[in-house]
Structures are given as structure tokens and as C-alpha cells.
Amino acid sequence: MTFYEALGAMFLRAVETLAGGEVDNPTPRQLREVTVFLRRMHALWPELFSCLWQETSVLQKGLRELNSSIQKAGRTSPSSWLVDGQSDDPVAEYRRLVGVFDEAMTFLHDYRSEPWGAHALERLREVLAAAVRIQGRLVDLALAA
Numbered sequence: 001m002t003f004y005e006a007l008g009a010m011f012l013r014a015v016e017t018l019a020g021g022e023v024d025n026p027t028p029r030q031l032r033e034v035t036v037f038l039r040r041m042h043a044l045w046p047e048l049f050s051c052l053w054q055e056t057s058v059l060q061k062g063l064r065e066l067n068s069s070i071q072k073a074g075r076t077s078p079s080s081w082l083v084d085g086q087s088d089d090p091v092a093e094y095r096r097l098v099g100v101f102d103e104a105m106t107f108l109h110d111y112r113s114e115p116w117g118a119h120a121l122e123r124l125r126e127v128l129a130a131a132v133r134i135q136g137r138l139v140d141l142a143l144a145a
Contacts, residue, residue, distance in 0.1 A: 043145035062127030
């Protein structure tokens, strides 16, 4: 489950708590937790879709660079590592890209002793760090609420 999917799951849980779905008689503590969560969602909502788009763009650019590095090294990247056009659903595309980066990390560890592999692995880490900083902006907004 990705960060964005987890937010959706937490939102659903809050709704179920308020609607009496899984919790018939929410305790005052549960109601406070739901209130805090909804306040935090309200704080990050204006930036949520922009951050998803920005993070996806960062991952796509990083994947293009990775595929180029692999080709320059005379290797072939898996066909599943295509960059664009995989899904019209932005969350599904983001999930796919996260999966590709997970595969790429494993792939590159096999070549980390080669200069191109070490460089590509370092660049992959930089791309992932940039993506995490984007998510961090949302977390900061939520926690400031």
C-alpha cells in the first residue's frame, strides 16, 4: 500500500467509525482521533493531488534516467519499466512506479560493483529521497493542523 492509498484507507476507517460501520459505539477517544485525522486531511487536501502529480513526475524522470543508464551500459531494462502511459488512474500509476523502483533497487544491487551500477544506484536513491521530500510536505501540513 502506498502513502496515498494509506490516506484513503484511513479516511475510510474514519467514515466507518462515524457511520457506525465497524464501531457501533465509538468512544470519546475514537471520536477525538477521527476529528484530528479529518482536521489533518483538511489541511493537506489542497496539496494532495499536486503532490501526487509532482512525485509521479519525479519518479518518471528518474526511471527515464535509469533506463538510459542501463542502455548505455549495454544492458536491457525489463519491459515493465516503461515510463508513461501505463494507467489513466494516477494512484495506480504511482503504485506501479513505486513497484518498478523496488525492482530496480534489487536489479542495481546486482551491478553495484560496476561503475555504471554504483552511479545508477546512487541516482535511484536521490530520486527516491526527492519523492519522500514531496510526501514530507504533506505530512508537515497535516501535523501543523
